[in-house]
Amino acid sequence: MGLRAPFHFLLLLLRRPGGPFRGLASEGPREALPVIRIPQPLKLRREARARGGPAPRVSVPRPGPLLIAARRPEFSQPLRFTVGRWERAPLASRGWKHRRSRGDHFSIERTHRLVPALPEESGTGSAFAALGLQPRVLDALCQAMPSVVRPTWVQRRAIPPLLSGHHLLCAAETGSGKTLSYLLPLLQRLLRRPRLTTGPAPRGLVLVPSRELSEQVRAVAGSLGQGLELCVREIGGGRGMGSVKSQLSKEPLADLLVATPGALWKALKRQLVSLGQLCFLVLDEADTLLDESFLELVEYILSKSPIAENREELEDPFNPRAQLVLVGATFPEGVGELLSKVTDLGNLTTITSPRLHCVMPHVRQRFLRLKGSEKVTELIQALKHRGEDNPGSSGAILVFCNSSSTVNWLGYILDDHKIPHLRLQGQMPATMRAGIFQSFQNGTKDILLCTDIASRGLDSTRVELVINYDFPPTLQDYIHRAGRVGRVGSEVLGSVLSFVTHRWDVDLVQKIELAARRRRSLPGIKTFVKEPLEKAKVMNRIINET
Structure with a gap:
């Protein structure tokens, strides 16, 4: 009896709501115990202190070529090292949102000495003749x-399917030679197609988003067409319909027309030009042309163009059908x-650059x-000290601003400092x-203040320095601005x-910075080339089956 009393007392103690083992023997619902997780770095520091050793310190990289060179050497990254995809990277810009970070800087160093878009020379198949171009075009x-003696990566993969009659979607980085990749097959196709009408009805059309780009494409196509006895004309917005009508009706009539969507839309509405004889249609900088600002105009132009359904329709000389090419960085x-x-x-061929x-x-x-x-x-310090690293260079500089008013205001300041320059902005x-x-x-002046109107498609082989006076609002804009240097054909x-x-x-x-440390593509920029096409093919198949 004396032993049973303590046993009953322990049972009552366990069943008390506030007992030391509350919830273990109670009849009510069990309550989850709190879980405290100790971070792994804290564990390591406490273990180091318990052993009496020193606290872990940030290691300074050993001498050698760098991928990231930071003002604070502990954030520099050697060229031989790559941060893992799921590894936390020590970013040099991690604390840049604090005001005390002003004056800090880092750079992504140059790791290649050649333009990646231009492959190394090989013994066979490195010339344009191996791609199927006719001797007259060559x-x-x-x-x-x-100076153009061997094709780039894009040209090697785009020219053969275009010569075979495939429609093409090409997504490649800026400055990789996309213009020649469609101009050469286009001109070769025009040589095989006779003109069937006497009115203004071009057989080739290149659609571009800006007047500056249309002037550039016309200059390149005109220099090629001169040796082939093909006439190249260009129409752009902002010049009045009188100028457009004069260009379209001028003799000899245009074999190839380079146009902006607005100018061509007005010409089609007024029946100044016909697209019924088209055998080649190109949408250059298609990511911009298919934007909301141009989409309605482009859809109207496509509806007026006789685009081939299959390759067999391209071979009929008396019923011409157009081959379609879309070129850009994203879609x-x-x-x-x-x-x-x-x-x-099903007749579309897609090409995507690995870089x-x-x-x-x-x-x-x-x-x-x-x-x-x-x-x-x-900015003034950078402009006054341009060309010091390479005294024999041209020192051409592009300065990008986010607004037209900033371009004008900055121009007044450069005028006060007697710095010659040009200005280019949309207004x-x-x-x-x-x-x-x-x-x-042409080298009239070496400094151009501009907005993003000069960042897409324009060839700038003279430019050696791009200055983002205003940081671009998106990663896409940064890619296009940075692509003004290091182009195919650039001396520096x-x-x-x-x-x-x-x-x-x-x-x-x-x-x-994180993409550079991991050697991966920039996040959030998707190249919608194959996925939408597969979805559209499935939808077409479902419609046909029903």
């Missing part, structure tokens, strides 16, 4: 561009649905954290804009200098 290329999600309305998607949306390894890119009031001083009248970029390319690989001032700029800089 002679015209040699006369117009004697919107609706590209498949749009193309399914005008052609059979698309990657940080360019042959261009040095420097990022400088500044206050907004310090940008003018840094200028067409008569002022005409020829500005051409003058810059060039570099990019970016001023980082706002907190939202820091977010983009960190994404660029």
Whole structure:
């Protein structure tokens, strides 16, 4: 009896609501015990202190070539090292949102000495003749561009399917030679197709988003067409319909027409030109042309174009059908649905560059954290000291701003410092804009202040330095701006200098730095080429079956 009393007392103690083992023997629902997780770095530090050893320190990289060169050496990354996909990287820009980070900087160093788009020379198959081009076209290329002796990666893969009669979607980085990849097959096709009408009805059409790009494409196509006895004309917006009508009706009539969507739409509405004889249609910078600002105009132009459903329709000389080519860096999600309305998607060939949306390894890119009031001083210093590293160079510089008002204001400041320059922005009248970029390319002046109107498609082999006075608002804009240097044909690989001032700029800089440390493509930029096409093909098959 004396032993049973303590046993009953223990049972009562266990069943008490506030007992030491509450919930273990109670009849009510069990309550989850709190779980405290100790971070692994904290565990390691406590174990190191318990052993009496020193606290872990950040290791300074050993001497050697660097991929990331930071002002603080502990954030530099050797060239031989690559951060894992799921590994946390020690970013040099991690604390740049704090005001005390002003004055900090880092750079993504140049790791290649050649333009990646231009493959190394090989003994066989390295010339344009191996791609199937006719001797007459090769002679015209040699006369117009004697420096172009071997095709780029894009040209090797785009020219053969175009000569075979396939529709083509090509996604490749800027400066990789996309213009020649469609112009050479286009001109060769025009040589085999006779003109069937006497009115203004071009047999080839290249659609581009801006007047500056249309002037550039016309210049390249005109130099090639001169040796082939083909006439190239160009129409753009902002010049009045009188100028458009004069260009379309001028003798000899255009075999190849380079146009912007707005100007061509007006000409079609007024029946100044016909697209009934088209045998080749190109949408250059298609990611911009298929944007909301141009989409309705482009859809109307496609509806007026006789695009071939299959390769057999391209071979009929008396009923011409157009071969379709889309060239750009990215494609919107609706590209498949749009193309399914005008052609059979089974005849489409897609080409995607392996370096698309990657940080360019042959261009040095420097990022400088500044206050907004310090940008003018840094810009003037960079402009006055241009060409010091390479005294024999041209020292051509592109300075990008996010608004037309900034371009004008910055121009007044450079005038006060007696720095000669040109300005190019979208609010200028067409008569002022005409020829500005051409003058810059010809070397009239070596500094061009501009908005993003000069960042897409325009060839700039003279440019050795791009300065982002205002950091671009998106990663796509950064890719296009940085692509003005290190192009195929550039004598100097060039570099990019970016001023980082706002907190939202820091977010983009960190994404660029992380992509460079991991050697991966920039995040959030999707190339919608194959996926929408597959969806559209499935939808067409379902419709046909029903």
